[in-house]
Amino acid sequence: MKETNHELVYHMLPMLVQCIDRFLTSCTNFFDPIKNTNHISEVQPMLEKSTYFMNKLESISTNIKAQSKQTNIKALEIQLANIRSNLFELYTSFAQFAIIISNNKLQAFSEVLMDELKYVEDIVLELTRLLNC
Numbered sequence: 001m002k003e004t005n006h007e008l009v010y011h012m013l014p015m016l017v018q019c020i021d022r023f024l025t026s027c028t029n030f031f032d033p034i035k036n037t038n039h040i041s042e043v044q045p046m047l048e049k050s051t052y053f054m055n056k057l058e059s060i061s062t063n064i065k066a067q068s069k070q071t072n073i074k075a076l077e078i079q080l081a082n083i084r085s086n087l088f089e090l091y092t093s094f095a096q097f098a099i100i101i102s103n104n105k106l107q108a109f110s111e112v113l114m115d116e117l118k119y120v121e122d123i124v125l126e127l128t129r130l131l132n133c
Helices: 002-034 040-066 073-100 104-132
Strands: none
Touching: 002 040, 002 073, 002 104, 040 073, 073 104
């Protein structure tokens, strides 16, 4: 059973990478308009923090793309844990943005980002569960 779960995990990895890539694109689309608002001085630290964690997520995604089915399961578990950690950091940044920025359009987009983040996290949790079965 465990072998079958591992095969399923490897089959699902491209979907995870695709979701992370889509999420990162959405993040970039969210941050670009913020850079041109009168809130820039307030949100600059959060922009920098978010960019840092987005870059880490992108790096993990790139590593997963390069891996094969011979990848060490423990290494994959670590990468999944790192993804969850980065998602948590981005979640806290988005929550701070939503508090500071009063623009309804940006707040609505922030909610969409939160939904996308949750979707990526759900995939990571399912992959982690499958690896541990």
